[in-house]
Structure formats: C-alpha cells, structure tokens
Amino acid sequence: MSKERKIKVIVAKPGLDGHDRGAKVIARGLRDAGMEVIYTGIHQTPDDVLNSIIQEDPDAVLLSILSGAHNALCSKIMEKLRENNIDDVLVAVGGIIPDEDKKFLEEQGLKGFHGPGTNIKTIVDFVKSNLKRKFRI
C-alpha cells in the first residue's frame, strides 16, 4: 500500500525524565524534513504512549530517555503494543542507551539507540529507511 502522504511520527518522552532538549530538536528536525510530527511532551506512562499511538496511528514512534529507565519502560511499551496487535509501527529509542542494553532492547523489537552527538540528518535517514509501512519516498 503505497501512500502519498507525509510520514507521521510521534516523538515521546516516557518516564519521569525531563531532559527534553534532544527530543525537541529531533521533533523539529523531522518536521523540517517534511514529516508530520506530534510531540507528546514529557512524563508519558507506557499507557500514555499506547494511547497516543492508537489515537494518531503514526508510522514511527521515537522514544527519548536519558534517565536510565529505558529497559523497564521500553519493554512495558512493547508489551502493550503486542497486546494491542500493533506491529506495523517503527518504534525506536534514543538518548543515553549503554551498548550492553541494545541487544535486550532489540529483542523487544526496538531500533535506533542514537546517542549524544547524532546529527538530525542521521535521524531523518534512519526513520525513512526503517519504516515498516511502505512509502513512496
């Protein structure tokens, strides 16, 4: 199903982490690259993230976590997506994700793991080339 619409992305900050500089810069960078971007703001519970996905039907969800709570929160979010049979959305997490945690997160179905020093173009290209739904780009 090829579509001639904008790629729709949710940028979300799960957990209590308030460090939102990176999330905001990425949200704006993706918007400037022609995507439709919804920024949920901070303090999103796994249920909040799920509800945003159900409501907005995005092509990608980018989670930003710098507090170290990524393993607990991401696996909870993925569990909720599986429960709701949502399997065509790219879910990625970035922020401060130690190398040792990447395997565990990959097994949960997450991608990305971009950290400090990543430029905007890298994120834009990453989203475009990892979407699960087919787009004519």
Add this chain to the structure above:
Amino acid sequence: MIESESKKDKEIENKKNTIKRNFKNLSNIEIKRLYSPKDVETFDYNKDLGEPGQFPFTRGVYDNMYRGRFWTMRQFAGFGTAKQTNERFKFLIAHGQTGLSVAFHFPTLYGYESSDEKSLGEIGKVGVAIDTLDDMEVLFDGIDLSKISTSMTINGPASILLAMYIVVGEKKGLKPEQLRGTIQNDILKEYIAQKSWIFPPEPSMRLIVDTIEYCSKNVPQWYTISISGYHIREAGSTAVQELAFTLADGFAYVEEAIKRGLNIDDFAHRLSFFFNAHNNFFEEIAKYRAARRIWAKKLKNKYGAKKPESMRLRFHTQTAGVSLTAQESENNIVRVTLQALAGVLGGTQSLHTNSYDEALCLPTEKSVRIALRTQQIIANESGIADTVDPLAGSYYLEWLTNKMEEEAEIYFKKIEDLGGVIPAIKKNFFQREIANASYKYQKEVDNKERIVVAVNKFQPKSCRNPEILRIDEKVSENQIKNLEKIKRTRNNKVVENALKKLKKAAKGTENLMPYIIDAVKEYASIGEIITVLKEIFGIYVEESIF
C-alpha cells in the same frame, strides 16, 4: 571611523588569509579581530568595576577572594540507595572534597514514592532514592554536618528535604542555626527549562517564600534558593539568555518575598545563584562578571537594599554537561578543565567539575576522582587563584562584560512587557526562546559552522566506550521493601494526624515549614506529603512546544 576600522580588518584578514570560520560566540555576538581602548571609552573603574568586595562587585564578592580560601569543591553526587551514595560522599571527602551536593532520583524530585507506578525504572537511576527520613539518616551517616555544607538539588519538594535535613541535624545533636547548606528551591527555572515541577506557579512561590521566611528566623546560615541558570543553559539557551532569564527569576523571588512583607536586607544575602560554565571561555567569564554587576545595581537601586551583603551575588558553577561528548570521552577532561578555569576566573564560590563519562552514565569512582583533581590542580598548581580577578582591564573582557549586561537588559524589558516571569512562562516565552536557540545551535553543528572535536570533525574511525557505572535493578526492590517496612513500624496514627494538620494549614496562609517538619519527624514519606499538598494546590500541566 568604524568603517575604516572594519576596512582595515578586512585588509588584514585578506592579507593574512584568515580562515573563514564562525567568529560569533555562543550568544551569537560577533567578535572582532581586536579590542582597544576605543571599545571601552566610557569605562570608569570605580563605577563599572569597583574594588573586589565592593559595589558593584564586578571583580568579585570578597576583597581577598581565593587568597583567603579556595572555592568550595562540591561534586554533585547521588545514585542507587542512600547507603551507596553515603559511600560515594565519604570517598569524595576522603579525596579532599570540601562540600556535599546531593543528586536525588526522579521519583524524589517529583514527590512520588518509590513504589508508585510512575517510578517504574527510575529508582536510584539519576540520583539517590530518598523516600523518608530513614533514607536521609543513612545518607548522612558518619558525616559531621557541623563541618561541611550540603547543597541539595531539589525544587518541588525542597521544603520537605530541608525539613528532613534539619531533623537529621537535630538527631546528630546540632541546632538548626549550626547547619550550612543550600536547597535549590528554584521552581521558576523548572517551568522554564528543567521540568521537575509539581504544583502550579502560585502555590510553588508560596512554599518558596515559606522556606525563605523560616530560614531567615531559624536556619540563618542556610541558602534558601539557588537561582539557577545551569538548567536553562543545558536546555539549549545562549549565555545571554542564561544570564537574563536567571536574574529575572531572581528579581521575581525578591519581589515575591517583599510582597510577603519581608525586609530585603533580612533575606537577600541568603539567595544564591548557580551558573553553567560552557565552552566559550571569555564569554563565560564576562557572564559571571556582568551577573554580579547587574544584581548589585538592581538590588540597590530598584529594591532598596541597604546592606552590601544583600547586593553580593554568590554563585555555584557546574561545567556544561551538554558539552560532553560520548565520542572519545577522555577529551571531556580537557573541556572540563577549560570550563572550570572560566568559573574560577569568573569568581565562583563553589564548583562542580563534570566527569568525563557523563555523556554515557553517572560517574565512576575513577572519573569523579579525575574531575575533583582537576579543581585541585587549578587551585593548587596553576597560580590562577593567587590574585583577584586577574583579567580585569582587558579591553575585550570589559567590552564583552558590558555587552552581556546590555543584552540582558533588553531581555528584562521584554519580560517586563509580558507582565513578568510567571506570565511569560505561561505564554511560553522562555520555552520558545530556548527551543529556538538549541535548534539553531544543532543546525550550526550539523552544518559544521560550529566544530565539536571528534563529533563533526576529527572523527575517530572507531571508538571504545570506557567502563560505565550501572545501577543494579535490585536497588528498586530493596528501596520499595524498606519503604514498606518503615510504614509498618512507624506510628501511623501520628503520621495521619500530622498530615491532616499540614493539609489544614495549606488551605490557609500560615508558613508550612513547622508542619512539614512535624510530618517528616514521624517518617511520613515525601510522596505522602506531596500527595496531601497536591490535593490543595493542584498540579502543573505543561503545554509541550518544540
């Protein structure tokens, strides 16, 4: 004349084949090839600088500065349980640290119990897990609080942590007037940048003034607020914005306390500041000097302070976390050294130097030792601390100090036009300014107009990360178990009663500090106290912009 000067600059630049690069500092102020007496034509030593320790304090708040005593070396520390952090404190003290600084984990910062659903994954991660007085007793176990001052980075629940500290002191046989330290207690910058808010602005301001009032009578050596530019800068502001927004917040607290009927000279000397030390060396030094001068002039001329004590802007500095790179993280030791040097040359009263691994994790013992040693080397080996404000009189630095002050004044006017700090927050003014500045900066880095070594230039082919500190997931389990145990063993009737009284007082206008002290003494948790206050004060909801 200006035209011919810039023509001359062009000629020199062409002749010497100047590399075309960005000559704007991080506040986007264009920096000229050369500064001369013409750039500081109106310069008046007594009026613009004054002697150190004298109005307007541009050269420093004390006449003797570091010849009397070095700045306080105060590393921000906290992770895992209170016991683990207590060990880190003792490690730091054993290595020559002269002040304590507590980092709390997110649930404490937001007033959630560790067992709350919202605390999932966050226990002990970015700071130490503190739920009740019991944790605070462990945190300061074996540390003589009459000998060391303690800074606590806590905002929404600041009055609760202060209350716990007072009670811990009491249990160690210390009177409140013997305690020295700081609570950050700066809620305005939370709305603006750092985001660990709980209540809406108005009740938050009440709690802050409660602490100011309480401490001015009972804990006279306590700094009741650390008005913070650090987080504003980390969130992406420029140096000028950091300077202007922070001082504007300071004025807002002063005005609020005056509104309560407090006398400016009774509390102003217990307000302190907290600034960032970022990469552009002279810009940072100019920022600190301008901050002192602006504060002194405003306190004297606008708010009618009479005592010189009230006009002195004292500040803590932390090197810029955001400037640390994950790539070739050892290079951060050099960045931190330069930033720390700016803080010292800017006349800081205390300093935190970041550890090289902080773009990856909380610091290890090794990395924090190097960070502390960096300060000790600057203090003891470089000779920089031997004379007061050694850079004064530099044409460039004095011009830049003036320029920072001018630019800050433009922002003060804008904020005033918006109706003050709180109305400006509600209109997202600061949030938008910071988001724009951080996006612009990122674009400049992406376009290589700004160079970050090993990130967008001189990139390594491969890069090995250092060993990192990990927080054991057992911390979470243990913390929750301990909280449950406290709740089983305390006198729950007395707790309930204390919380009831607090709630009743919160509905009125009384100072809440005595009620909070009574509640923490009985081992009421921070979560329980905050829950009661939320029922009266409500919660803050942010409009998320990007």
